[in-house]
Amino acid sequence: MKSPWAMVEPDLESAFNLFERPLDALARGEVAAIVLRGVFPPADCGRLVGRLIEEGHLYDPREPIPDRFLQEAVPEGFFSRTTEEDSEGAEYFRRRTDETHVRIDIGSSLGYRGEDREAFFEHSRRTHELFEQLFDDDCDPVGLIYSKLRELSRDKEVQTAREDDGSLYGPAILRAHYGGYAYAPHFDSVRLREKRSDYAVHSFEHQFAGVLVLQNASVGDRTAQGIIHRRAWEPEVDPFLKAGTFHDYAEEKGIERVEVVLEPGDLYYFNTRMIHEVPGLAGVEPRIVLATFIGYSAGRNEIFVWS
Secondary structure, eight states: OOOOOOOBOSSHHHHHHHOSSHHHHHHTTSSSOEEETTOSOHHHHHHHHHHHHHTTSSOOTTSOOOHHHHHHOOOTTOOOSSSHHHHHHHHHHHTTTTSOOEEEEESOOHHHHTTSHHHHHHHHHHHHHHHHHHOBTTBOHHHHHHHHHHHHHSSOEEEEOBOTTOOBOOSOEEEEEETTOOEEEEOOOTTTTSOOTTSGGGGOSEEEEEEEEEEOOEETTEEOOEEEEEEEOOGGGHHHHHHTOHHHHHHHHTOOEEEEOOOTTOEEEEETTEEEEEOOOOOSSOEEEEEEEEEEOTTOSEEEEEO
């Protein structure tokens, strides 16, 4: 019988008290997530969000949505710009631009932009320039995600993902989710989902995510939070994900799930092969996170991080 599934929290010490190598435990699916509470000052979260709005990278949800954000928004439920399925999704999104389910990315998403290598790496170059302007030694949430990951790994080199020719991926991505934007149950994997074998990150055995919460969406005392299911993706799960019936499948199979309740300033890491979701919550304020993907193999000295 499986032991109860849970998060490891609230700090690095707790993780090391349980596991010699916490990231190996995450790779094996022994824990739902590793949560580091309050590692980025909540006041800095608020100041950063304010700056993003002031400088025009995000918009104030109390004001009408500027047209350019509607043009740049990522359609709900789609992760690639060029597949036939996603083209249909983009057309659907254009037909509902009077609604407010909007995701704005500040950064370069490999999943969304990776079909065109040259364009992706050019976009990533511009992201590095932008992040150098947004962040400094006094406010460096990207560096925080990397440094905590380095500590968790004990002895591995953590670096922004790169190709053999030196081309750099985006170091992280800021994502703002307006109007109840949701993620249905899904998994993320360069190897198994996107099958991007022409990118260096494809070579890692495991893929994690590192997510720093900057602002929550809330309605009353409810906040938008992620849910991780104790079920790693396998082909047999696909029909239920595609049909939108994974919850029925999980109930029938007795699959455990953990709600990862976070406050601004909390950072967590999880294995993206585990089925996960973020139910939408249409609060006034958007849910804003700084997110990364992470390539990890126990036998490799380097860890690659990208957006």
